[in-house]
Amino acid sequence: MTRKSSGDLGSRSTIRDVAARAGVSASTVSRVLGGEYPVSTSTRTRVMRAVRELDYVADARAKAIAGVGTPTLAFVLDDITGPSFALMAHGVEREATRLGHLCLVCSTDGDTEHELEFIETMRAQRAAAVILVGGTADTAEYRGRMARIADSLASAGSRLVLCGRPPLDPGTPVTVIEYDNESGAYALCAHLLSQGHRRVLFLGGKPHHTTAQARERGYLAAHRARGVEPDPELCLTGDFTRDSGHRRIHQALKQGLEFTAVMASTDMVAAGALTALHEAGLNVPDDVSLVGYDDIPFVRDLHPPLTTVHVPYEELGRLAVRTALGRTPDAPNEHLLLGTHVVVRDSVAAVRGQLLPDANTRVGSQDPAGGLT
Amino acid sequence: MTRKSSGDLGSRSTIRDVAARAGVSASTVSRVLGGEYPVSTSTRTRVMRAVRELDYVADARAKAIAGVGTPTLAFVLDDITGPSFALMAHGVEREATRLGHLCLVCSTDGDTEHELEFIETMRAQRAAAVILVGGTADTAEYRGRMARIADSLASAGSRLVLCGRPPLDPGTPVTVIEYDNESGAYALCAHLLSQGHRRVLFLGGKPHHTTAQARERGYLAAHRARGVEPDPELCLTGDFTRDSGHRRIHQALKQGLEFTAVMASTDMVAAGALTALHEAGLNVPDDVSLVGYDDIPFVRDLHPPLTTVHVPYEELGRLAVRTALGRTPDAPNEHLLLGTHVVVRDSVAAVRGQLLPDANTRVGSQDPAGGLT
DNA sequence: TTGAAAGCGATACCAT
DNA sequence: ATGGTATCGCTTTCAA
Numbered sequence: 012m013t014r015k016s017s018g019d020l021g022s023r024s025t026i027r028d029v030a031a032r033a034g035v036s037a038s039t040v041s042r043v044l045g046g047e048y049p050v051s052t053s054t055r056t057r058v059m060r061a062v063r064e065l066d067y068v069a070d071a072r073a074k075a076i077a078g079v080g081t082p083t084l085a086f087v088l089d090d091i092t093g094p095s096f097a098l099m100a101h102g103v104e105r106e107a108t109r110l111g112h113l114c115l116v117c118s119t120d121g122d123t124e125h126e127l128e129f130i131e132t133m134r135a136q137r138a139a140a141v142i143l144v145g146g147t148a149d150t151a152e153y154r155g156r157m158a159r160i161a162d163s164l165a166s167a168g169s170r171l172v173l174c175g176r177p178p179l180d181p182g183t184p185v186t187v188i189e190y191d192n193e194s195g196a197y198a199l200c201a202h203l204l205s206q207g208h209r210r211v212l213f214l215g216g217k218p219h220h221t222t223a224q225a226r227e228r229g230y231l232a233a234h235r236a237r238g239v240e241p242d243p244e245l246c247l248t249g250d251f252t253r254d255s256g257h258r259r260i261h262q263a264l265k266q267g268l269e270f271t272a273v274m275a276s277t278d279m280v281a282a283g284a285l286t287a288l289h290e291a292g293l294n295v296p297d298d299v300s301l302v303g304y305d306d307i308p309f310v311r312d313l314h315p316p317l318t319t320v321h322v323p324y325e326e327l328g329r330l331a332v333r334t335a336l337g338r339t340p341d342a343p344n345e346h347l348l349l350g351t352h353v354v355v356r357d358s359v360a361a362v363r364g365q366l367l368p369d370a371n372t373r374v375g376s377q378d379p380a381g382g383l384t
Numbered sequence: 385m386t387r388k389s390s391g392d393l394g395s396r397s398t399i400r401d402v403a404a405r406a407g408v409s410a411s412t413v414s415r416v417l418g419g420e421y422p423v424s425t426s427t428r429t430r431v432m433r434a435v436r437e438l439d440y441v442a443d444a445r446a447k448a449i450a451g452v453g454t455p456t457l458a459f460v461l462d463d464i465t466g467p468s469f470a471l472m473a474h475g476v477e478r479e480a481t482r483l484g485h486l487c488l489v490c491s492t493d494g495d496t497e498h499e500l501e502f503i504e505t506m507r508a509q510r511a512a513a514v515i516l517v518g519g520t521a522d523t524a525e526y527r528g529r530m531a532r533i534a535d536s537l538a539s540a541g542s543r544l545v546l547c548g549r550p551p552l553d554p555g556t557p558v559t560v561i562e563y564d565n566e567s568g569a570y571a572l573c574a575h576l577l578s579q580g581h582r583r584v585l586f587l588g589g590k591p592h593h594t595t596a597q598a599r600e601r602g603y604l605a606a607h608r609a610r611g612v613e614p615d616p617e618l619c620l621t622g623d624f625t626r627d628s629g630h631r632r633i634h635q636a637l638k639q640g641l642e643f644t645a646v647m648a649s650t651d652m653v654a655a656g657a658l659t660a661l662h663e664a665g666l667n668v669p670d671d672v673s674l675v676g677y678d679d680i681p682f683v684r685d686l687h688p689p690l691t692t693v694h695v696p697y698e699e700l701g702r703l704a705v706r707t708a709l710g711r712t713p714d715a716p717n718e719h720l721l722l723g724t725h726v727v728v729r730d731s732v733a734a735v736r737g738q739l740l741p742d743a744n745t746r747v748g749s750q751d752p753a754g755g756l757t
Numbered sequence: 758t759t760g761a762a763a764g765c766g767a768t769a770c771c772a773t
Numbered sequence: 774a775t776g777g778t779a780t781c782g783c784t785t786t787c788a789a
Contacts, residue, residue: 023540025782036760041784051758066536071508072445072453073782076765080445081505091464092474101465104491113505116489118477132454132486135444163439167396253681282685289687308626312655314662314687398766409776414768424774446766449781
């Protein structure tokens with residue numbers, strides 16, 4: 012009862028099977044299925060019946076090599092589990108299917124080797140574009156390899172797209188859709204500074220990660236603009252996870268590091284940091300101010316709601332595919348830069364005792380290991 | 385400078401181009417590229433050089449129809465933006481690539497029509513399996529269509545897989561990997577009941593949604609097991625978003641609905657509910673207890689950390705592909721049911737004044753519109 | 758309106 | 774060890 016009348020299990024029927032059953036030639040079947048061709052009504056009916064009885068669907072791969080395939084687009088990201096990646100992925104996917112493209116995905120978990128491998132596979136699949144979503148470790152080797160890949164893709168009529176990642180060297184045939192990462196961080200940090208904070212703990216990312224670097228640059232620039240020398244001790248590296256935020260705050264407190272505010276490079280990191288702060292008996296923002304970055308949906312439900320910078324992630328994804336696919340010959344290497352803006356909620360307060368010189372207005376001078384678990 | 389010496393732009397080179405350039409036949413090129421065949425060193429060198437110069441990659445679609453393609457697997461979900469979906473997607477993707485498969489994705493945004501369409505496309509792509517991730521609206525029509533699709537897929541040597549979605553009628557050739565949705569809800573609600581709560585507001589999902597239904601059944605069953613008659617007024621429908629949770633609590637409070645605890649059908653919903661509760665000046669868990677479902681990572685950072693039920697989402701995704709791909713002929717229709725368990729954190733308290741009969745121990749009897757924004 | 762045959766890009770069997 | 778040729782499943786001239 013799970014069997015159709017014909018077509019053996021595992022052996023999908025071909026256009027010839029349909030032709031035979033309908034008593035016509037394969038060409039004819041192709042024509043009725045194609046739609047755009049004059050076919051006698053009776054023939055069409057017989058063919059359609061055969062198609063139905065055989066439950067036939069044309070092999071898309073065969074169509075593709077014959078020149079009428081469904082266009083496909085590929086995107087690569089670190090980990091779909093990260094909310095900002097998910098947002099971009101959603102934008103990419105929605106826009107791609109809206110434009111009639113299929114979507115191939117791959118998570119790399121930060122493994123560049125794997126990323127390269129996948130791109131090669133995509134080249135073999137003749138993907139219309141390969142979209143690299145999110146930041147990455149920016150080394151000289153990376154740039155060299157990517158430039159080569161961009162060339163390969165371009166010369167095969169495809170396209171390399173960088174989404175949420177900085178451009179390669181000028182002249183490289185690549186489409187890039189970024190957001191103003193550094194300005195966002197600058198504005199955010201300036202906000203903290205304007206509230207009187209002078210010792211802002213920065214919970215950064217991995218050393219060479221493009222996103223982490225840009226945000227750190229913003230952090231640094233904001234300090235300099237205000238004429239305050241950032242203490243290198245306050246610049247911590249780590250990764251973009253909740254646990255990393257939690258762990259680093261825990262550590263910092265234990266070490267007696269002094270700070271009145273923390274700027275997390277990611278909302279996820281901020282969430283972990285917030286909990287660590289709470290666990291230490293510190294109140295946000297009364298004792299310590301805290302800000303994140305990304306404006307992922309749930310930060311509104313943190314307590315207090317987090318001040319952060321909003322990034323138009325979905326839009327970024329949508330634009331990446333639209334730009335890559337709708338590219339005109341006269342604008343070969345588009346480079347879009349979307350704006351960001353800080354959204355002020357309730358996790359920042361003016362620093363207490365701003366007029367007092369030092370101690371006991373800073374976290375580190377209180378019992379550091381105090382309420383830690 | 386972005387051009388390679390040969391091979392015109394947009395026209396990828398074929399195996400014949402390589403053969404010509406190397407002065408050999410196409411068969412030979414195929415052989416050196418294949419690897420597993422004896423080829424003279426000099427020939428191999430010449431071929432490889434040609435390949436490099438032309439930046440040649442064999443067309444995967446052509447290979448596929450010739451019988452040596454990269455196997456592909458497809459998965460469909462509502463919206464990758466939902467944390468639990470993302471977790472399952474990650475599991476699916478990781479395991480698929482581990483097993484050497486390519487991954488095609490599609491978001492449906494809950495549009496069944498779109499889902500059906502995509503599955504048909506996947507059949508044309510000759511996907512090894514089509515994995516439907518997450519719950520769906522369960523109607524008679526849905527079951528009919530899915531059964532038909534399962535048949536189609538099976539008779540073409542492919543496979544329909546339901547991941548986090550209940551089985552179809554017995555006999556349908558489908559692989560299903562579920563988790564014990566109802567038991568989780570039962571245990572969770574029982575926990576609430578055991579703390580003295582008698583009026584538990586249930587923030588459900590869409591009426592026919594399989595996941596929503598299962599969780600509601602657990603809610604109801606737990607009540608009956610304790611001999612408490614659940615008040616129908618306390619069973620609200622809605623959707624699985626943060627905003628829906630926020631809105632419903634806001635409404636419920638305004639209407640003066642009485643309850644001492646709220647059971648959200650999703651952590652996302654719980655997050656919104658939590659904020660709405662806070663906004664109304666209510667303390668969780670002192671004034672109202674709150675629980676979620678899914679145990680997505682960030683609920684640990686909510687204040688208070690949320691009591692919820694843990695679902696092994698990633699594992700679910702991994703098993704879906706492993707089972708579908710590693711299926712043995714003797715176990716045609718596997719059905720796995722993974723366990724869930726409640727993880728107790730700090731969002732539930734024993735009901736105050738449990739001995740008092742009524743009023744002023746319940747939310748509804750306080751100024752309902754009180755602290756609302 | 759329909760069929761036969763020539764691709765499309767690659768593989769594999771059969772010779773040599 | 775290497776080349777010719779059939780084949781995979783479908784589309785598309787070219788004839789009829």
